Amino acid sequence: MPVAPATGSRLSIDPVQIGAAVGIAATTSPDYQFTDAYGVTYTGTPSHLALSALARRDLTGGIYPDQPAVAPAIRATARTLIDWFTSPHTDPRHAAEFAALPPLRVCELVVYLCLHGDADALNQVVPESLRHYTDHLLHDPVPDHDHPLPRLIDQPYRSLNSTETRLGTRLHITATTPDDAAQVAVPMTVEAGESISWEFTAAIPVPVEDLNGLLLDQDYSLGDYLEDNRELIEAHLDYSDSQNVHGLDITGRLAHPRDI
Structure with a gap:
């Protein structure tokens, strides 16, 4: 299993600010939910809701306007974690532990991977190396000099998902509108x-x-x-x-x- 090249980051990101952009704070209750600009309210597994909010370009587009690379990096990393923790290759215990994480911890993990991970290498974390990353993120403090981010990747690449499915369909989330409408108008x-x-x-x-x-x-x-x-x-x-x-x-x- 190859080792990914180490990389550094010049981005300056605060998990608290990232969380605030999608309504997440240290005092956020376990039943976190959010309502978007289209009147749709999302409820479900808090960690999945947090990832969903962080991955949406309409909710994160305005964060850190002085660092235009931050918003796309946050969204890409959130999508990576969706892949990791909703894959059929994920250890079921890891998937359950992740589902139980509070929303702010999810923000911390997203920021950690943005600052300490190589995006290209993280995309090559697939079935064989996946467990090393999911276990690390669940059980180690981040960042942690005694337990640095793994650098293992899979070659040749093999998809995390056995079938082609959209990210949103794998999240434990329910979307509703006040009038139970089946459609909403998106400009x-x-x-x-x-x-x-x-x-x-x-x-x-x-x-x-x-x-x-x-x-x-x-x-x-x-x-x-x-x-x-x-x-x-x-x-x-x-x-x-x-x-x-x-x-x-x-x-x-x-x-x-x-x-x-």
Whole structure:
């Protein structure tokens, strides 16, 4: 089992501040829950709720604005811990112990891995090396010079999950709205584009007086003529006859409700 390269971090992160961004404090009760901007309230296993909140870009986007690398690092690390502690390869005892952790301890673990772990190496912690990390995070103080972060990784890489499942579906969390609505409106900025093409053979009407010049002029192609007289082929540009190899290309990003 290879050893991951050691790495340092220049980030300055306080677990208490990270927790405050998602409503977690030292006095947070074991029945921690949070409600997002869309009116959805999340309840369930406190440690899973904490990871879920820390992994969401809408809840952590504004933390440490003077250190723009912090928010993405927090989210990525939270997603790593979701992978680790909800994997079928995780020791069931470790999964249960993690589920019992208070939310602020989860924030401490996320910050610890951000500051002391190599993100690329942590992504290579899979079935064989996983138990070394989950046991360490559950039973050792962090940071702890007597028990440093393990540096074992798995090569070749093997997925932590036997089937492709989305992170959220593996968390013990229930989402509800005040009116028990099945859907909520999420403002998004959507960009969609599509490249379509047609290829066909057709008899195109050309005025007799223009035919000789059209076929003689090398600088004015048949394509130019068709672009200038698109009505001549409009009937052939039926979408049912179009060709699209790549499909619709769509990107989306969260938008502020005021933009709607």
